[in-house]
Amino acid sequence: MDEWEVAGFLDRLKHRLTFASLYCDKKDxxxxxxxxxxxxxxxxxxxxEQLxxxxxxxxxxxxxxxxxxEVPQAQAFGDFLSEYNNPEISNIYTRNHIDELGPHIPQPVISRLRSIMGxxxxxxxxxxHQFCTEQTEPAIANWYAHKLANPWIxxxxxxxxxxxxxxxxxxTPNHSNYVETAHAGRNAETSVGVGLLTAILQAKERDNIKARELAQILHEGVMGNRWNGSAEREKLSSQCKTWKMRSATIRNDQLTNYETLKAERDSGVAENKASLARQKELEFQIKALQADIALDKHxxxxxxxxxxxRRDIMEEKALRSEWGL
Known part of the structure; x- marks a missing residue:
């Protein structure tokens, strides 16, 4: 049994409201x-009154x-509108799923697909459309075919x-966050997997509590959180995006520095090996000279x-000590 929320945001009272909860065991x-x-x-x-x-x-x-x-959901709303009034008027606002194509799709291609919105x-x-038809990646071809098969998208x-x-x-918001958060909030308060009657009674109790809260706000003129309107939320969202962009920039700089340091370390490791090889050769030459001295002390x-x-060997050791190797 699935629950469907009908929700909105009442800016005057700074509250998200669930207007209706519907229960159904099918999704067709x-x-x-x-x-x-x-x-x-x-x-x-x-x-x-009619809505x-x-x-x-x-x-x-x-x-x-x-x-x-969801295609069945959008098609069903179209069927309903055909009885409600003029079926030719587009009245569906939905999200797309470009981000679900997969990480293997190049970012420039994703950006080009996403550009349809602007x-x-x-x-x-x-x-x-020409760009989409030229793509050979199966994931993109299927994504584009889905859009052509459902001309309302x-x-x-x-x-x-x-x-x-x-x-x-x-x-109109370009997201469905109000209903998504309403659904998550309902699940957090009433749990999931309960029986139908229990779910209805829990929803009723929750709605009664919300109604009393709103009545108190209207009567006393005091809100628990008056900085919770659409404008405030948009501001916080913008600040959050700015923070994420700044964090991403810092992380990219850190990754760049890491790659630079890693390259320097790899170079140091290679130089260390070369230095050890040179030291070994110098030690071999010293042994040979010492053998010659033993034969001819004059x-x-x-x-x-x-x-x-020996001085050359000390220089090699000093060079390796600079790398801490």
Missing amino acids: RTAFTQLFKELFDTIHLVTG KIHPFYPDGNCRVVIMDG LQTQVEIDEW LPSINKFLSRITPGDRDI RTDLPAQVLSL
């Missing part, structure tokens, strides 16, 4: 279609519906292709040569 197109019907019917039953989506009702306050990029002319769109991530009005799109030049070779 038919099941999702029924979920959407049940949701809108329940809203009408509870409030006495109006702005593209279909000029006075509607629901501008955009954000959901996961293209603003038909010429740019056509060039992007690209309009949902590209403003130029979308039929959502620019004003509505500009005020040779006054040989001790001087031995002394010179």
